[in-house]
Amino acid sequence: MTLLQVKGLGKSYNSETQVLKNVDFEVNAGEFVSIIGPSGAGKSTLLRCINRMVEINEGKVIFDNADVGSLKKKELRKLRTNIGMVFQHYNLVPRLTVIENVLHGRFGYKTTMQGIMGRFTEEEKEHAFMLLKKLGIEDHAYKRCDQLSGGQQQRVGICRALIQEPKLVLCDEPIASLDPNSSKVIMDHLKSITTDMGITCLVNLHQVEVAQDYSDRIIGLRKGEIVFDGPSKLLHEDQINHIYGTELRELITV
Amino acid sequence: MTLLQVKGLGKSYNSETQVLKNVDFEVNAGEFVSIIGPSGAGKSTLLRCINRMVEINEGKVIFDNADVGSLKKKELRKLRTNIGMVFQHYNLVPRLTVIENVLHGRFGYKTTMQGIMGRFTEEEKEHAFMLLKKLGIEDHAYKRCDQLSGGQQQRVGICRALIQEPKLVLCDEPIASLDPNSSKVIMDHLKSITTDMGITCLVNLHQVEVAQDYSDRIIGLRKGEIVFDGPSKLLHEDQINHIYGTELRELITV
Amino acid sequence: MEAGRTNDLPYIKRTKDGRINIKSGNKIDLVVKWTLIILSILTVMAFFFFNYIGLQWDRAIPETAHNLRVMFLEPALNHFSWGEAFYQVGITVGLGVLATVIGAVIALFLALMAAENLSRPWISKSIRAVVAVIRAVPTVLWVLIFAIAAGLGSEAAVLGMLFHSTAYLVKAFSEAFEEVDAGILEALRATGANWWHVVTHGVLPSTFTYILSWVFLRFEINFGVAVAMGAAAGAGGIGFELFMASGFYFDLREVGFITYAILIIAVVLEIISTQLKNRYFPASTNN
């Protein structure tokens, strides 16, 4: 079943440079897709077009049969509740507790008033704790987020995305700020979201090896265009070189 | 020829804990000595007692026939010009250029006014460039120090110590903040200071292997007491265990 | 769902009525909460405590609106000329510059003595205490004292403003100095450098941009103070004209004109200082 269709997507922030050009692909429910490409290729922009964190200039994004580009404000909120997002810098509110940050994922289901008053049902709270337990950070639930390590914070970020009960999770370089150990933990968790919970995952990655290890399918982006789209196994040395161009060597030393 | 004599040195910052207890050793001119020991053993304190950056409580330090503990302010400055110091965090003035930072090493030879005005002779400047060249960073001479990598900054730190034309260089964990490559470069340079220029070096180190590789002689410190003092070859597994106690395992994972 | 089972999970905190708690209840939140509560209570109390004598809202509000309109939409000069206005603004700026520059120079030395990492504890403590008291004395009092004792004129205005400026900058500067990495100071001392060397080549270059931005900020403040204090101290300036226009002639149009003049100068000063800061100082390698 096709969950997401991107058709002829084009995007530019200013008139000079076209960040995305005629991007076309489809994602089926339950897939785990990695997007790779050099810095500035437009990976982040692509993810942000999908939940319309940035406006779409050309083409269409169709998610769950809805045309994302034409949604009204209210429908857009509804769409976003169906799409979780995980960030490189976790993007938590550092002064609030872990559990509060997780519950922020429920705002999409609340009226403004409920949200402002911070009214969450007991079920929601229990659900949050369940997720924390699943990701192994239940002991930190009442700690402030800035007291956690990077890997722990990212797990909070994942919980926040999951409590939305999304159909799709977008991850923008979820492990770029983490050490190898934590990275492995996070990638394992993301993978299990797809395998255990059946939630589709779209992950931006810098590390080609990680992408190859974890994902079924890889999309290679270069200067805003898709230059590779296929199963991980088919991504070979020369494709990688094609994606990263001459930048590959620099990339590896980083 | 004995350059440095430490006799019955005792030091405590507060009445509760004795940081150094009855430390006795001698260093000959031209030696390259490493001091190893667990965190908190008193390695840094020991170095700082030698150029009296901290006051000596008990015992004596005799450097180049002068009793360090009893020097007056002016004599102390004179002593310090004869002892260079290299730090873990380089301790450069980040906003100033490399060459300026190197020339700071000449302050000990200046009157207050000369120093304030930053008047350095042409010879001093040429000497500075020569040292930068020797350490392979002459191209960065006019860069601000905060634009350099850690390894490069440490080399600036070494130049600053060398331009003092010291008889002894004290290094407090010079490679603890560096990656393995840079560490090797720095240790090679330090070693060459002793071998090529004949300057005595006293180096605090965390890495036992590095100490064994580079130094003629190793002093093992534990809880403020010398528990090993001898040629590197004689430092065996059981001595290492004795120095680090049960802390060894933790230390290695750090 | 299985509420019975989750009840006794050790990592879930519950309120008395059995609901799940999501606040950590740490000290910071508590202090913030209570500070806000107390401030709100005090604010509400304040309105009971005020004296409202002679206040007629129904007259005051429309009148203020009317006055503001006259001021801002019909500014005019009636009692002095453009040239005079320009000159008077110059005097006010001049007073601000003098108080700031002299204050900054004095503050620089005092701050070196007040910084804990550069000075002896007792010197630093005593300077801090004195400076705190000086800062607590309103500038008006200093100005009046000097106006009385030293006679009317710019000396009184500048000296009066100087006290507060200096005290303010000593605090700011010494805090900046204290943030200088202890390692830098240690390294310089270890080369045999003396105190002055350490200060001129280690401390000042590291804090130069902070010092400048504090000086600029203080200059903005001093300009505002000079408007008020120049007049009181008999040093003249645009503040005297403002006082005359409003307190004596009740000439709103002129007040409007003067206000514009001050506003323009203040905005220009703000722009200049941000430009200077952005353009030159983050990148410069001063010594």
Place this chain on the structure above:
Amino acid sequence: SEDSEGAGAAEVDDVINIVWYPNESGNDMKASRDEIGRVITEATGKEVEHQLTTDYAIAIETLINNNADLAFMGAQGYIEAKNGNDAVTPLVVPSGESGTLDDAIYYSWLAVNVDDQDNYKVDGEFSLDTIAGKNFSFVSNSSTSGFVVPSSSILAHFNEQEEYADLVQEDLMEGGPLFEQVLFGGSHQGSAVNLLNGNADVAAFCDTCVENYVDVAEGDVNTVGAVYKVKDDAAEPFNTVTGKEFTLMSVTPVLNAPFAANLDVLGQEDFDTLKALFTSDEVANNEKIFVPEDSGEPGLFFKSADERFVEAEDSWFDPIRELSK
């Protein structure tokens, strides 16, 4: 401030500083001030500097602390300056129409708005009893005609009543003891405007300070019950209250304001020169100093008959001294 004689050694220098009260610091008085400065320079050969002030106290203290040579100050200000520094001496006083000290007086008024005047009458006569609990406007607490004189007459009246027997001058400076609220206009004009724009119910100010702005509408000048009307073309600050009328509920004569000198700073020689200069016919006939009253020009002093500067002794001010005791 008894002990401030010692404040700094005074020296006679070659600049003569003249301090002006806020009332005389306006730009419309500039021509008069400059002319006085000019004749002084001519007579003494010394440069004259005018020091304009925004309040009375600073002006007084400046003279006390040997920071000025001359000040044109109210009688009360003079007395305070004299208390603070014995070297302060009256130089001259502007005379009345007769050209002598006899009528060197002006008048301190208590005024109320015409429309409200009945509120201040008991049995058809104005009575001070009615001002208790009202909003009152003075000029400044160092002003002779704007505070000292009116407050002492008010006190004299109320102290006879049991309820107010303990009332002292300071109680009149703040709302509460007698008045609902006390305002200070900062200048005579300001106090008058306080009354006319409704901020105050009753105001104290003097006749000469507002004569440029008002015309008598009813009754005789300087008599109780006279009604004054603000001229239609009145200059600021009265331009916002043109056409309004007030009436006098009390009129008290006050001694004219002197030019006071600080002998230590001015020096006896210059003091004598200036005394001769000021009392000369030349100054008395100088139309920039004594502006002809019908010219409509603004000025510090006006000439309708034989006005001139005359000498005055310190003891001449004793009546005012009595008031503030």
Place this chain on the structure above:
Amino acid sequence: MNEKKMRKSRMQTVVFLLIIIIVTYLSAAITEFNFLDGLATIPKALGWMAGNLLITAETLERLPAIMEKLLETIFMSIAATTIAAILSIFLGLMGSKTTKVNNIFSIFARLIASISRNIPVVAWSLILLISFGQNSVTGFLALFVGTLGFLTRAFIESIDEASQDAVEALQATGATYFQIVNKAVIPQSLPQMLSWILFMIETNIRSATLVGILTGTGIGYTFDLYYKSLNYNAVALVTITIVIAVLIIDSISNRIRRVIL
């Protein structure tokens, strides 16, 4: 070439110092300021203070009245600050890059901040005094306007600096604007804002003296009255109460700040 660059930067320093010296010299010229004369008056001023600013037993009788005025001033400062803070939060949200609704509001908010901050408090006091008369509300309003400008600017900075990431994340969950502001922006920047509020309260008590003189309210008015009647003993007492109040409030807010920041 690099040597040149270094020379240039040294030149820049010299030019900069020269400019400062010239500007200072011009300022001294236009204001007829003589530094040495000024210096010479300091002992005189200190002598005058020692001679006149004495607290006598007689003046202590005025303490209750002074305390009442001081309290009024403190209340005035607190109320002006908190109310300005409430408004400033809205202006700050409008003005900040992260939370702005649109550019027009953002410019509007910054404009308000700039105008109310840069028009001197003297001018506000005088304008307000004309129509509001001589009561606490005038003083309150005069303090309020200046505080509003200052806090808005400070809040814009706090909001900008504190919350960009979290705002983005909450937008992505489908949260509404007010939910985001309330649950991400405010909690994150509140301590910083509170610190500014405390700073402003202290500043306002000090400037309330000036505002009080100008508007005839609070402790400033008392100060002015005593000073104008040349009653310096009482002036000294008033000053000391102000100093003590400021020091106490300063130390309380320092303590709070140390915990929350």
